[in-house]
Amino acid sequence: xxxxxxxxxxxxxxxxxxxxxxxxxxxxxxxxxxxxxxxxxxxxxxxxxxxxxxxxxxxxxxxxxxxxxxxxxxxxxxxxxxxxxxxxxxxxxxxxxxxxxxxxxxxxxxxxxxxxxxxxxxxxxxxxxxxxxxxxxxxxxxxxxxxxxxxxxxxxxxxxxxxxxxxxxxxxxxxxxxxxxxxxxxxxxxxxxxxxxxxxxxxxxxxxxxxxxxxxxxxxxxxxxxxxxxxxxxxxxxxxxxxxxxxx
Numbered sequence: 001x002x003x004x005x006x007x008x009x010x011x012x013x014x015x016x017x018x019x020x021x022x023x024x025x026x027x028x029x030x031x032x033x034x035x036x037x038x039x040x041x042x043x044x045x046x047x048x049x050x051x052x053x054x055x056x057x058x059x060x061x062x063x064x065x066x067x068x069x070x071x072x073x074x075x076x077x078x079x080x081x082x083x084x085x086x087x088x089x090x091x092x093x094x095x096x097x098x099x100x101x102x103x104x105x106x107x108x109x110x111x112x113x114x115x116x117x118x119x120x121x122x123x124x125x126x127x128x129x130x131x132x133x134x135x136x137x138x139x140x141x142x143x144x145x146x147x148x149x150x151x152x153x154x155x156x157x158x159x160x161x162x163x164x165x166x167x168x169x170x171x172x173x174x175x176x177x178x179x180x181x182x183x184x185x186x187x188x189x190x191x192x193x194x195x196x197x198x199x200x201x202x203x204x205x206x207x208x209x210x211x212x213x214x215x216x217x218x219x220x221x222x223x224x225x226x227x228x229x230x231x232x233x234x235x236x237x238x239x240x241x242x243x244x245x246x247x248x
């Protein structure tokens with residue numbers, strides 16, 4: 001899989017396939033998340049923030065956007081609805097095993113996959129807490145009811161721990177990520193709210209689909225530990241370069 005070409009791979013910090021990139025607060029695994037999860041202990045994760053490769057709304061027949069055969073293509077991002085359900089089922093079960101009792105899980109989705117995603121989480125024994133609407137501030141291209149939002153399913157393992165923030169509603173307005181290196185990159189402003197609302201300093205967050213590693217970067221800035229899994233060696237390399245001051 002290729003990524004956007006404006007950020008080149010730096011040979012100075014080349015990493016091997018499936019290698020773990022480790023630094024204070026951060027562990028990034030260049031592998032399938034099920035491999036990472038198989039090594040995590042039961043009840044060891046304080047919060048999960050995930051953006052699975054759900055199929056989305058763009059027409060596959062047009063060969064554009066997230067389904068295009070170009071640098072924006074994301075592996076596993078063009079599954080049928082049935083294939084998607086089979087794909088996430090074992091992942092959600094493993095996430096349930098590794099999360100602490102009462103911990104929160106945030107799962108990004110669009111309106112088309114919202115019901116399926118929620119059903120899969122409930123089948124894995126998670127309890128629904130809320131649905132947050134991420135208002136991106138302005139709508140995208142197209143016609144009709146043009147997309148301006150994504151949804152964040154808020155679930156918990158058992159009864160949810162008390163949230164930390166008292167001034168956050170279930171509609172959060174945050175602009176799209178600036179200078180994004182990933183087609184579905186989430187903005188730091190939004191991730192900061194989720195992390196501060198569900199964890200404290202020193203807690204451990206896990207992102208099974210790390211992508212641009214925005215969750216890892218935001219968690220580190222907030223003095224949280226974070227583990228991430230990402231299949232793309234290119235995105236893992238970009239993060240290694242970023243942390244070593246080589247990504248300009």
